[in-house]
Amino acid sequence: MHRVKVPALARVMPLDPQESQHLRVLRLRVGAQVQVFDGEGGEARATVIRLDEGGAMLELGERVENDRETPQPVTLAVALLKGDKLSDVVRAATELGVARVQLLQTRYADVPEIGDAKLVRLRRVAAEASKQSRRAVTPDVLAPIPVSKLVLDGQGFLAHPGSAARVTDSLDWSAPVTFVSGPEGGFSDAEVAALTASGFVSVTLGPRILRAETAPLALLGAVAATGV
Amino acid sequence: MHRVKVPALARVMPLDPQESQHLRVLRLRVGAQVQVFDGEGGEARATVIRLDEGGAMLELGERVENDRETPQPVTLAVALLKGDKLSDVVRAATELGVARVQLLQTRYADVPEIGDAKLVRLRRVAAEASKQSRRAVTPDVLAPIPVSKLVLDGQGFLAHPGSAARVTDSLDWSAPVTFVSGPEGGFSDAEVAALTASGFVSVTLGPRILRAETAPLALLGAVAATGV
Numbered sequence: 001m002h003r004v005k006v007p008a009l010a011r012v013m014p015l016d017p018q019e020s021q022h023l024r025v026l027r028l029r030v031g032a033q034v035q036v037f038d039g040e041g042g043e044a045r046a047t048v049i050r051l052d053e054g055g056a057m058l059e060l061g062e063r064v065e066n067d068r069e070t071p072q073p074v075t076l077a078v079a080l081l082k083g084d085k086l087s088d089v090v091r092a093a094t095e096l097g098v099a100r101v102q103l104l105q106t107r108y109a110d111v112p113e114i115g116d117a118k119l120v121r122l123r124r125v126a127a128e129a130s131k132q133s134r135r136a137v138t139p140d141v142l143a144p145i146p147v148s149k150l151v152l153d154g155q156g157f158l159a160h161p162g163s164a165a166r167v168t169d170s171l172d173w174s175a176p177v178t179f180v181s182g183p184e185g186g187f188s189d190a191e192v193a194a195l196t197a198s199g200f201v202s203v204t205l206g207p208r209i210l211r212a213e214t215a216p217l218a219l220l221g222a223v224a225a226t227g228v
Numbered sequence: 229m230h231r232v233k234v235p236a237l238a239r240v241m242p243l244d245p246q247e248s249q250h251l252r253v254l255r256l257r258v259g260a261q262v263q264v265f266d267g268e269g270g271e272a273r274a275t276v277i278r279l280d281e282g283g284a285m286l287e288l289g290e291r292v293e294n295d296r297e298t299p300q301p302v303t304l305a306v307a308l309l310k311g312d313k314l315s316d317v318v319r320a321a322t323e324l325g326v327a328r329v330q331l332l333q334t335r336y337a338d339v340p341e342i343g344d345a346k347l348v349r350l351r352r353v354a355a356e357a358s359k360q361s362r363r364a365v366t367p368d369v370l371a372p373i374p375v376s377k378l379v380l381d382g383q384g385f386l387a388h389p390g391s392a393a394r395v396t397d398s399l400d401w402s403a404p405v406t407f408v409s410g411p412e413g414g415f416s417d418a419e420v421a422a423l424t425a426s427g428f429v430s431v432t433l434g435p436r437i438l439r440a441e442t443a444p445l446a447l448l449g450a451v452a453a454t455g456v
Binding site: 067068092095096097132133134135164166167168203204205206207208209210211214217218219220221222223224225226227228 | 295296320323324325360361362363392394395396431432433434435436437438439442445446447448449450451452453454455456
């Protein structure tokens with residue numbers, strides 16, 4: 001069944017021109033059933049009650065339980081990366097269940113800043129990936145902050161070469177979870193010290209050197225492979 | 229220290245023109261130390277004993293223990309995927325420690341076949357990723373076979389939506405390990421039945437829908453996150 005993102009679940013939901021056009025391309029007709037979701041966990045059936053050149057309108061049906069979310073929200077805090085790498089990370093992290101991506105400015109960053117246009121693009125990538133992986137939540141992508149400003153709420157884990165601790169040994173779902181992943185050049189000693197002082201625990205991803213775009217997916221994959 | 233791939237460890241090792249040129253670009257000089265590896269687990273120090281327009285030559289030094297390999301060889305058996313997705317999978321799988329990538333022809337494949345040139349390109353990707361992740365083993369990339377021809381040697385796991393079993397609960401390192409990952413359209417029922425009959429165990433990657441290129445990395449990430 002086709003999934004449509006709507007600003008909010010409401011008795012009658014007019015669609016924006018792009019989504020309306022999409023329904024027409026799919027050759028849906030008045031009376032067709034679709035699934036709607038609001039990106040914040042709300043999901044329901046809906047019926048197409050209007051579909052013509054003027055646009056599309058849906059009528060709300062039954063609420064649907066969506067059990068694709070982790071028991072507690074997962075945040076991925078990830079260093080700014082070059083080129084399309086951040087898009088790749090945001091896309092896969094969304095599939096793997098993150099609720100939020102917090103971009104980080106780091107000392108040895110590949111790039112020091114990110115433009116507004118790129119941030120908008122990353123949010124669009126998250127929205128598309130959310131839809132494709134049939135989630136009811138669209139992860140937020142938050143503008144970069146320095147590592148020192150990252151506040152730990154719940155449990156925090158840091159992918160750090162040389163650590164022996166395993167993420168799956170320490171992870172419980174009593175509180176929100178944050179994973180931190182560095183730039184290609186790694187975190188500076190001061191950044192690691194700051195994160196550790198804030199309560200982040202260093203965990204292993206094996207004895208090999210992972211690229212900055214592979215490490216966060218390995219961490220999130222380890223969590224997904226526990227079945228949550 | 230710069231790492232150089234050589235055909236075999238030998239007392240004196242002439243380098244091919246490309247590697248020779250690379251050493252010159254790095255401005256190394258006669259007497260410089262490098263690390264050599266043969267792609268089959270052999271790794272050693274070496275000294276540059278010649279470096280000029282005629283080429284480069286290395287003299288073997290001490291053998292080096294490389295502990296970046298998994299306790300038993302890991303094979304990733306992965307369906308043919310469209311575009312550059314296979315390259316991305318081979319690159320990340322190499323970082324995550326696989327010893328071999330076995331390409332699979334599947335019923336609902338995105339692409340039915342792969343050309344020789346592409347196979348050569350995938351092997352080059354594996355060689356480069358092996359070097360970058362400082363492994364002493366270069367994973368082999370094997371030409372596609374049908375799923376029904378995949379023989380299980382040791383333990384086998386199949387990423388399959390709807391399964392509740394966790395890979396890390398069943399995995400031990402008493403025997404080689406094979407992970408199987410399907411195409412975008414999933415395995416057919418007959419393929420899943422054949423794999424199950426061969427002894428492959430279905431495991432979960434969480435309740436969300438993963439793209440075909442994300443699933444193998446989540447599986448391998450789960451293994452890397454155990455520290456091996």
